Amino acid sequence: MRPLLALLIAVRGIEYYVAVDVGATKTRVALCTKSGIVDREVRSTPRSGGELAVAELIARIAAEKWSDKLGDVVAVGVATIGPLDIKRGRVVNTPNLPLRNFELLEPLVRFFGKPVLVANDAVAAAWGEAHYGDGRGYSNVVYVTLSTGVGCGVIVNGNLLIGKMGNAHEAGHIVVDFDSDLECGCGGRGHWEAYAGGANLPRVARRLAEKHRVDSELSRLVLSGASIEARDVFEYYRRGDSLAGLVVDLYIKATAAGLASVINAYDPEVVIIGGSVFLNNVDVLLDPLVSLVEANIVTEMPVIKPTRLGDDVGLYGALALVVDPPRALLEAQRDVIVSTLGRPITL
Numbered sequence: 638m639r640p641l642l643a644l645l646i647a648v649r650g651i652e653y654y655v656a657v658d659v660g661a662t663k664t665r666v667a668l669c670t671k672s673g674i675v676d677r678e679v680r681s682t683p684r685s686g687g688e689l690a691v692a693e694l695i696a697r698i699a700a701e702k703w704s705d706k707l708g709d710v711v712a713v714g715v716a717t718i719g720p721l722d723i724k725r726g727r728v729v730n731t732p733n734l735p736l737r738n739f740e741l742l743e744p745l746v747r748f749f750g751k752p753v754l755v756a757n758d759a760v761a762a763a764w765g766e767a768h769y770g771d772g773r774g775y776s777n778v779v780y781v782t783l784s785t786g787v788g789c790g791v792i793v794n795g796n797l798l799i800g801k802m803g804n805a806h807e808a809g810h811i812v813v814d815f816d817s818d819l820e821c822g823c824g825g826r827g828h829w830e831a832y833a834g835g836a837n838l839p840r841v842a843r844r845l846a847e848k849h850r851v852d853s854e855l856s857r858l859v860l861s862g863a864s865i866e867a868r869d870v871f872e873y874y875r876r877g878d879s880l881a882g883l884v885v886d887l888y889i890k891a892t893a894a895g896l897a898s899v900i901n902a903y904d905p906e907v908v909i910i911g912g913s914v915f916l917n918n919v920d921v922l923l924d925p926l927v928s929l930v931e932a933n934i935v936t937e938m939p940v941i942k943p944t945r946l947g948d949d950v951g952l953y954g955a956l957a958l959v960v961d962p963p964r965a966l967l968e969a970q971r972d973v974i975v976s977t978l979g980r981p982i983t984l
Contacts, residue, residue: 723803761954763790
């Protein structure tokens with residue numbers, strides 16, 4: 638933290654918040670004020686260690702980095718990969734992390750001794766965009782993340798959609814090809830995420846290499862059994878590799894179908910896209926996606942743009958959850974918070 642900022646906070650007695658973004662690869666934890674991030678720490682998300690492993694990592698980071706500030710923390714917001722059991726604030730059977738089930742809400746309330754709210758990362762990001770990003774001034778906002786998986790958060794007429802289990806937003810599991818044999822990490826077939834989740838792109842590349850037998854460097858690589866990542870596909874695409882061209886073309890078509898479905902369902906004014914796969918390849922993806930989406934929607938075309946919050950979008954979403962708590966989320970988790978704290982809460 639910059640010395641002057643630390644001094645101003647100390648003098649003014651500004652209240653703190655802790656914001657957490659649990660991803661399939663990285664977990665980000667930030668010390669914040671209402672206006673934004675003061676300091677942050679990024680660690681690898683635990684891949685084993687039991688159902689308390691992620692909560693224990695978050696608590697350890699907070700204790701190591703900001704032990705002198707924790708008494709001034711008002712609340713903690715958590716944006717996490719899903720799916721969720723929203724009432725318990727628990728991740729259940731997540732497809733993109735070997736640690737498939739883990740607790741967040743109750744152990745974090747116990748550690749911090751303050752209210753904690755937990756939401757899906759893309760849902761939180763939509764709320765964050767509405768408060769800190771390019772969703773400000775709009776009542777109907779969609780946020781989509783194209784990263785390890787595909788996630789979505791939706792605000793309709795100013796209301797953040799939650800759902801009975803906290804999974805009203807699972808657009809990554811829209812079926813974009815009902816006759817597909819391509820399996821998603823969740824076990825379903827033909828899902829948007831099966832084609833566009835960064836973790837799935839190597840499998841898509843192998844499938845297309847086997848099907849089309851194109852003669853290219855990437856094709857020879859994947860057919861040899863070599864390990865590749867999503868970034869390798871786009872690197873080869875930029876070199877003009879023919880297999881990479883097929884993979885990226887399918888990625889664009891599947892993502893346009895998913896986006897068009899979300900737009901037709903929720904009628905947003907703005908669609909904001911984040912996630913590492915998209916943000917690292919905006920030059921390749923944005924224009925063709927906009928063109929294909931526009932050809933396949935029945936409502937007025939929304940603004941479609943990359944997030945300007947970058948990798949911090951999940952943290953800003955988590956912060957927004959506790960600065961301006963969505964009523965449905967607060968009501969869903971109030972019982973666990975109150976019973977764990979042993980007192981009523983005000984947020």
